[in-house]
Amino acid sequence: MAGALPSNFRFSPSHVIILIWLVVAAPCSNADQFDIDCLQSIKRSFQDPLDSLSSWNFSNTTEGYICKFNGVECWNDGENRIINIKLSDMGLRGEFPQGISNCHSMTGLDLSRNNITGTIPNDISKLVHFLTLLDLSGNQLTGEIPSNIANISFLNVLHLDDNQLTGRIPPEIGLLPRITTFTVTRNRLTGPVPHFVNPNATIPASSYSDNAGLCGPPLPPCRGKKARMSTIVGAAVGGFVVAALAIVIGLYYYSRKVYRKKKEEDPLGNKWATSIKDAKRIKLSMFENSISKMSLSDLMKATDDFSNVNIIGSGRTGTMYRAILGDGTSLMVKRLKDTKHSEQEFVSEMAILGNIKHRNLVPLLGFCVAKKERLLVYKYIPNGTLYEKLHVIDDDAKTMAWPLRLKVAIMAAKGFAWLHHSCNPRILHRNISSSCILLDDDYEPRISDFGLARLMNPIDTHLSTFVNGEFGDLGYVAPEYSRTLVATPKGDVYSFGVVLLELVTGEKPTFVSKALEGFKGNLAEWISKLSSDGKLNDAIDESLAGKGFDGEVYQFLKIACRCVLSAPKERPSMFEVYQLLRAVGQRYDFSTEDDLLVLPEDGGNADRVVELIVARDG
Template sequence: MAPIQTMATLNTRTVMFVCVWILISTTYSNAVQSDIDCLRSIKDSLQDPEHLLSSWMFNNNTEGFICRFTGIECWHPDESKVLNIRLSDMGLKGRFPLGLKNCTSLTGLDLSSNKLDGPLPDNMTDYINFVTTLDLSSNNLSGEIPVSIANCSFLNVIRLDNNRFTGRIPLELRQLSRIKEFSVANNGLTGQVPYFQNAPQLNYARNPGLCGAVSLRACQGSTKKTHMGVIIGAAIGGATLAALVVGGGMMFFMRKVVRKKKEEDPDQNKWARSIKGTKKIKLSMFENPVSKMRLSDLMKATNSFSKENIIGSGRTGSLYKATLEDGSSLMIKRLHDTQHSEKEFASEMATLGNIKHRNLVPLLGFCVTKQERFLVYKYMPNGTLHDNLHPVGDNAPHMEWWARLKVALGAAKGFAWLHHNCNPRILHRNISSKCILLDQEFEPKISDFGLARLMNPVDTHLSTFVNGEFGDIGYVAPEYARTLVATPKGDVYSFGVVLLEIVTGEKPTYVAKAPETFKGNLVEWISDLSGQSKLHDSIDESLVGKGYDNEVFQVLKIACSCVLPAHKERPTMFEVYQFLRSIGEKYNFTTDDELLMPTESGDGDIELIVARETKGRK
């Protein structure tokens, strides 16, 4: 009898296991299909005059194919579950996309700087229930802010500024205990503003009808409320002593509660908590000043890799600022997925650690623990070239010409060194104004120069893209879409777009001073002006009439040669550097620095040897 009962029990367990497996599989499959349906619906509902969503093709059954779509980040590159949607500054038109309802795993939504109009749906919880960052700023959205947003309890950031919202800000929003940033500036809102207990970063400016905040006028009836507040305050004062006594007894209990909530907080970095126990892991450092650092030191310096310490994020990983005990700072890059074993990663890092140049961000070391891979860089205090060229705020200072030229020349020198003199030669494949960092003297430092090689360990002289990705929108050479192959002239094109940014002050995907009828990108706008012999009209107005108009126009012409449609007609990166060097020679940007000199190799490619340049050499 016992064997029969045992068999019956096993059969029952087997059936239960199969049922659970089928249930999980069905749920997973539906979730994946719903995300595909979500993106298809979004594309169908929005107008895309600049054709920036052309990569959104749904004639593919490969797992994770939607993860290669422009602006889409997945939980895993081989799993069709959308994590973030970032479609900022793409000229999109239409209403708030209701297809978002099917992106059930979405945690970040950025539709800022587009031309969306109309009201938001009343039932916002159906669309952004698990979203932590909601950015709908700089659109033409109208109507009232839905009260239902108050039920989206995971929200950390809400940006609704620069729209046409009217009516009151729902006071229910103060229930959102996680809010760190809340901006509704430049709308037509009226009435009392909500009070956030956390005192987060707020911006209510340019809403004449709002009242109640420190920087706003007092609301009507506030005098009566003040008198009532005095009475209530007196009553409260009488109870203060008792409260202190009770508070003393509650303090220990509350500490336990707060600690428990923090541990259970689903918004925390679980991966960071999982490596806290690996305190004995040491960092492999290439330079002595921080050679004794351990993983635990990085954990402490980044507050366990808190989101508040993120200073940059891209397709290869997130960049954190780490503040050491002595007050100095480092940059720590956590890589998403290198597909390298620990041994392969260490070998690759040994190669990259020896790649040093004045215009490359110094790679100080690396760390490997469990499935995590970290790179340690020198900290760059002046941020990215992009942030300096496109500052936020009407009164933000413009980047001066000498600084722009210094950055252009130094960056060109760094890229030329990677292309021609570095061993092994490296194609960057993701050049943009965001990958050029600036030190305290505004000397440019190229970041992520080794990640193209690190992510795809093949001959980078002629290599395919990482996971089929093309790089940042607006910087990609036209031939890439046809061949899916990276070449040195593709990097030249991308750098040419950066030079256009430097000269015009415009973004690659959107030209603010172009006519409203113009729907193209920066390169297309320059091409149109060139055809009309009006190239001078593209120059940043802050640079005009300052005594260096000729220099600015010369850099503009170099940029135009870099973005020529036919890649064979573009100069090499060494030639670009030489052109810029001749323009900036009088500024003496280089002092006793290595100078790249061309020589012809047997296969006809330009290679470089290293000479020395003394200060002021002509």
């Protein structure tokens, strides 16, 4: 599933200790003082001819006072813990501030379009280790890009455009596991560009423009003559180089031999499954009588011992496998990860989730506890995720027609509204994305992963948003979450609004292919900009235009825009979203009867809400 950590990424013990410290210890007064020291150091480091930092008055001792400083954003307005520093276009002069290392909980740094000189510090990862965004574009930085920048392992976005950087781009940058955006336009860089291992990284040729010496995909290939000259020069350094190469080659083949031996012992890398083989007799607790006699042994056989070839999705909550029973029945089995609940607590939670039934939810059929492993058994949903259908890789694949997109939106909204307003207990999904909406045989949406947020380690759930660069996907996270760290129904509405934007624009949540060069925001931010410029129509997927649906498409887009408003109070409830979408699709024969949706107490005003909003928005 989208937003998952790469399989080759692992936390080191030191990372875990530091991250837990960020959550638990950072609110104390010492942490506050570190952040204050950080800002004081920044102010001392820069000349400020435009008085852009005049609001940085440190004589105030009120808790949270630095959160009112120009360009400073805090995790919570009531405490001095910085999450973002945005000092773009403020006329600041000086070198990169070393004291910024005291901002221990900062995840975003934007110093673009100033007059910062000197070089990028060689130890930059020690100064800003937990950044997900770093923007140093539009300055006067010189020298080479330090390879140490690749040790900022949580980076999602890195902008170094419009400087005077020279030398080669460190190939290590391509190994950043979370990187999705990288730009170095208008510098003096040379040599091959990095190869990015993250499949979600979309780095076009325009990201390297105006660097005459760069080469390699997606740019023109590097010239062979230079490569041969490099080989000749390298060979001339002496026989000791040959000896060193022989040692390296020997070590390489030895490591490959060890690797192959390990693969023979564990060919699929699923040692966790091997560890529970002696528990095969454990019975599954099933909610469906028709398959009540299943055991763990049946699941092991149906998944080929949870072979990696049977993985059909992986996300924050765990890995999903396809299981095929002896009679040909297909199921989905999710192996939960990082659950920190006792077996008794887990079983109690399963008893609740197993009784939650709705036609637009993926049915939970049963569960199994085997040693430390927690396995959930679901009905198999054959047509994959909405994300896969919207963002197809194959150019020859058919795009989703408008009536189908509208059907998916209405029925998914119905499922989320039921979780929010009618389910007992009420459930916040907290991880809504187009990857958690599956499509059945009739392309009717089925919501997955509902209720699982409560089973995850709270610390991991917290950190996944702003350190790992993942809460489903950063493009879906409501902006207020960075301040409050509290999940709310309106946060779910925001996330679903991004899904609606995907449906109507065809764009991905974190990368907008149609945006003008230089745009650095996500899909919701792009929509907001177009709306303020009076160009909202430009956002609509070209494949939908002129097909007889223009009025419906525009009304749909307006509803999506309301869902992603920055102020939570201005967003509709999930039930109102469902009612609004249903009004747009009233001429279609969709199955939208409310047989399973009990109206909330304020449901009597829903039709009036629809009338007012539709009338106002034309």
